[in-house]
Amino acid sequence: MSEFSATIQQADWKTEKHAPIIEAPETVQAGDLFPIRASLGKAIAHPNTAQHHIVWMGLYYLPTGAKQTIELAHADFSAHAASVTETPDPALTQPFMEARVQLAKSGTLQAVAYCNIHGVWQASKAIEVNPAPTVPPTA
Numbered sequence: 001m002s003e004f005s006a007t008i009q010q011a012d013w014k015t016e017k018h019a020p021i022i023e024a025p026e027t028v029q030a031g032d033l034f035p036i037r038a039s040l041g042k043a044i045a046h047p048n049t050a051q052h053h054i055v056w057m058g059l060y061y062l063p064t065g066a067k068q069t070i071e072l073a074h075a076d077f078s079a080h081a082a083s084v085t086e087t088p089d090p091a092l093t094q095p096f097m098e099a100r101v102q103l104a105k106s107g108t109l110q111a112v113a114y115c116n117i118h119g120v121w122q123a124s125k126a127i128e129v130n131p132a133p134t135v136p137p138t139a
């Protein structure tokens with residue numbers, strides 16, 4: 001199979017250093033602003049050198065029932081390419097990102113990470129969004 005989707009890998013982040021980790025509340029209220037963090041290497045550190053590193057990460061949201069995912073944030077960890085000719089590496093960027101978002105309905109958070117040697121890895125996490133409370137009209 002030659003489709004791009006067939007090359008996307010997935011594993012438990014506790015046993016695979018490339019698997020993204022999504023840190024977000026299990027439940028939020030519609031319209032509330034909250035942080036979502038995506039990273040990797042929390043249990044098993046991924047190499048972070050000019051020769052072997054995470055190039056970028058993306059954070060996405062698939063609302064329940066939707067066909068298309070929504071990109072929430074994207075991070076390029078570009079220090080590595082700038083430091084390839086020096087030893088030690090003068091600057092390195094850890095694969096970590098945070099976005100502050102508001103959601104209107106429940107869905108699935110998705111994180112994707114690209115390693116320059118081992119390809120694309122994904123993870124997902126369900127998030128429940130409760131309706132915002134209605135304020136009764138005042139008399």
Ligand SMILES: [Fe+2]
Pocket residue numbers: 018046052053115116117118
């Ligand atoms: Fe790797």
